Amino acid sequence: FQPINNWIDEFTRSFFIRTRTDHRNVIERFSRQVISLFDPAKLRQIIEETLKTTLLVEDIFFVLYDDSVGEYVLRQDRFSQSRKIIKREDLLLRGINQLDSPTFFHSLSDFKKDSELADELERRGVKLILPMKDSEHLLGFLALSAKAAGYNYSTEDINLLGVLSNQMVTALTNARLYVDSLERIRLQEEVSMARQIQLDLLPTAPPKYDCMNISAHSTPSRTVGGDFYDFIKKDDGRLGICIADASGKGMPAALMIAQTQAILKSEVHNGNPIDVILRNMNQQLVNSSSSEKYVTLFYGEFDIQTGWFEFANAGHNYPIIVRQDCSVEFLKTGGPIVGALPMMNYTSEKVKLQKDDVMFFFTDGLSEAMNDREEEYTEERIQAFVSEHKSKEPGDIIDLILKDVRKHDPTYPPRDDTTIISLKINNGFELHER
Structure with a gap:
């Protein structure tokens, strides 16, 4: 009965994966969710949920540039309050800045020497790096662990992640512009109040x-x-x-x-x-x-x-x-x-x-x-x-x-x-x- 069991297992695995990796539906649904989303925290939540439910990724680590500290910051997930600052001169970060598509972590060995970031990602069991870059800058990247049940990342998975990465960049850029606009409004209001105080004193x-x-x-x-x-x-x-x-x-x-x-x-x-x-x-x-x-x-x-x-x-x-x-x-x-x-x-x-x-x-x-x-x-x-x-x-x-x-x-x-x-x-x- 072993051949029959193997066939049933393969059929079940392929059916299970296919229903969760209908790429067109995933892309359309993700696009609808993020097209008008300006809250960075909510955006990270949707990214995490999409990758975990469609690709069965066990852990996702966000590394995003933080304007408040002027450095890249590593977070475990949207629930984590702890964060680790990554220096921009870190060798692995410089290597990731050269990437244009999803890349397996093990292929970046040339950039791992004396890299605190590499040691941290190794410790967390990272398998795949998903860079997020606009035309000029590295906005950050996602570090993905192994998939559930021992599944490997397929070529289709990599292609899907490449498309999602482009949408993430657009969404992150829009969210950042929105936050910046709110900050400008706040500063303008503060300047207006300060000027009024100043004028009232004269x-x-x-x-x-x-x-x-x-x-x-x-x-x-x-x-x-x-x-x-x-x-x-x-x-x-x-x-x-x-x-x-x-x-x-x-x-x-x-x-x-x-x-x-x-x-x-x-x-x-x-x-x-x-x-x-x-x-x-x-x-x-x-x-x-x-x-x-x-x-x-x-x-x-x-x-x-x-x-x-x-x-x-x-x-x-x-x-x-x-x-x-x-x-x-x-x-x-x-x-x-x-x-x-x-x-x-x-x-x-x-x-x-x-x-x-x-x-x-x-x-x-x-x-x-x-x-x-x-x-x-x-x-x-x-x-x-x-x-x-x-x-x-x-x-x-x-x-x-x-x-x-x-x-x-x-x-x-x-x-x-x-x-x-x-x-x-x-x-x-x-x-x-x-």
């Missing part, structure tokens, strides 16, 4: 006094940086003037400037002297943020009755005073940036402002604007420009220098936030506002 208009004219301007960059400026009216009649630049971009920078402005206003309204204001502000920022987050800041108080201006500079670009006689002074006195190092002390200084003196405050978005030859606009050029145009009104000086900067660097919106305050002393000092 004064609606500069204060007006008979003794001086003030103008201000802030152009946000494409990514939203951390520039801000403010005018704080004190109970004793003095006017606080602040210009600052927080490190970072986007929402972290926006939150940093919001926190900095809140601390500044609290310290000013508490009546603290300027050196104490900066010392307390620095310590509060150190206690509430990491050392990578800091602020360059200039703060000064203008006494509109006497013309004295007291200030402290915490690592910010030096504001400029162009005197009536065209001499130039830089407001340097102060201390280090705020928020980076604990227990810092600051020093304030006073300068007397006279009729027709011009003060010019700015952030590094102005001085570091770069042309195609990678040449910065520079602080020296700012000084020369303000000196040349000191006879003009503050708003005109700002408009003219912005036009000059855009000739130097036509990028718009600018690469970095650009914030300017310009102030000019009039005929005398009055006790009241206009």
Whole structure:
């Protein structure tokens, strides 16, 4: 009866396999399932179920490029939480990158020496490698173990896997583009929120006094940086003037400037002297943020009755005073940036402002604007420009220098936030506002 038993076994095996490897039905069903599927996890589930039910593959290992780590990552299956990072310089991975079709693992012996990936796949009993490549890149590959019941991979199986591989590449690419589009939308929403926070912190208009004219301007960059400026009216009649630049971009920078402005206003309204204001502000920022987050800041108080201006500079670009006689002074006195190092002390200084003196405050978005030859606009050029145009009104000086900067660097919106305050002393000092 042995011949009969063998015939029955062969008939059963061939019938069993054929009903599960109807290639046309498999391809059509797989195509329908993945054509509009954008969830990478769901896509991996369908791939796994298709291969296990149609080809009787016992184990499937996914190796896909992960943008979050910049490397290829090996996962056992869709249920596995563990993952192993595969370095791009791994010899076997480089060999798989050269493949264009399903390939038996044993035929890749030239690429297995000193390969951690090869050792890992050997340990897991991998028999077949299914590369997934678009026109330019290796998106990843599937590592398939032996088939159930000891069946071997047939020529028909290999052909089917080749067709499915092309569909997998299309589906994976679409899923990645979909995820990228969602991330772009999220980032755009974050940028929009950060920009709104930034705009809400800026004064609606500069204060007006008979003794001086003030103008201000802030152009946000494409990514939203951390520039801000403010005018704080004190109970004793003095006017606080602040210009600052927080490190970072986007929402972290926006939150940093919001926190900095809140601390500044609290310290000013508490009546603290300027050196104490900066010392307390620095310590509060150190206690509430990491050392990578800091602020360059200039703060000064203008006494509109006497013309004295007291200030402290915490690592910010030096504001400029162009005197009536065209001499130039830089407001340097102060201390280090705020928020980076604990227990810092600051020093304030006073300068007397006279009729027709011009003060010019700015952030590094102005001085570091770069042309195609990678040449910065520079602080020296700012000084020369303000000196040349000191006879003009503050708003005109700002408009003219912005036009000059855009000739130097036509990028718009600018690469970095650009914030300017310009102030000019009039005929005398009055006790009241206009």
